[in-house]
Amino acid sequence: MAARTRRREKNQDSFSSITRLNCEWEGYNRKDQIVFISAELEYNEYIVKYSQSQIGGGKMRNISDIIEEYLKKIMHSNQHKIIEIKRSEIADRFECVPSQINYVINTRFTLEKGYLVESKRGGGGYIRISRITNEDKAKLIDEIIEMIQPKISQLKAVNILERLLEEELITKREAKLMVNAIDRTTLPFQLPLRDEIRARIMSAMLNALKYEI
Numbered sequence: 287m288a289a290r291t292r293r294r295e296k297n298q299d300s301f302s303s304i305t306r307l308n309c310e311w312e313g314y315n316r317k318d319q320i321v322f323i324s325a326e327l328e329y330n331e332y333i334v335k336y337s338q339s340q341i342g343g344g345k346m347r348n349i350s351d352i353i354e355e356y357l358k359k360i361m362h363s364n365q366h367k368i369i370e371i372k373r374s375e376i377a378d379r380f381e382c383v384p385s386q387i388n389y390v391i392n393t394r395f396t397l398e399k400g401y402l403v404e405s406k407r408g409g410g411g412y413i414r415i416s417r418i419t420n421e422d423k424a425k426l427i428d429e430i431i432e433m434i435q436p437k438i439s440q441l442k443a444v445n446i447l448e449r450l451l452e453e454e455l456i457t458k459r460e461a462k463l464m465v466n467a468i469d470r471t472t473l474p475f476q477l478p479l480r481d482e483i484r485a486r487i488m489s490a491m492l493n494a495l496k497y498e499i
Contacts, residue, residue: 353380353387354394357415367417370406391415398433398445400452423455427496431489437481443468443488455495464491 353376361369373387380386395401395415406412420426430446438446447464450456456464466472468484475483 349380349382349386350390350394353382353390356380357390357395361415361417367419368414369416370412370414372412396442396445398442398449400449423453424496426453427455427492431492434485434488436485437478438485438488439481440468440470440484443484446488464488467491 357369357371357376361367373384373391376387377384391403391413395403397418400418402416402418404414404416406414420429430450434443434446444465447456447461451458451461468487470480473480473483
């Protein structure tokens, strides 16, 4: 019991340090401080969700999904859409190994999904994750078309479609149709030809989408 209490106090202290660091960024104001303080209160909610998934009550949730949701919740709660974290502290908070945090960052916060990950120099292992935004939707599509040339893997293509869905540029029905059109079972070609054809198909669909905006 005493060990659990010490671990909880350690987690709260580490979260407070991240909160202070976030609030010291250039451009942050009092309103952003309130956002991050409220995020600290939400931490217990995520721990409860994780505990329930481990116990087996209802559908099992993957720890990676919970960490991703936790980080996005904090990021999307402030106007800058930025968060700075330390892998070891997040790992301690969710009682997992730091490599699990690396996995979440490398697979859930990719450029294709609209995120930019940067390592902070001299920051003691802190990394910054920011959401890439573009108010000009047509320009965003042009940037994506340029990104996927001359070829793209199925995983990266699906990540891009997930981003378009989050940006509300496509509907769920359209996303499903596009995923089926670029699936490897639909394109029975050897690599790298399959990835090249997938890029051409996606470019054609995105160009058509651009003129519907």
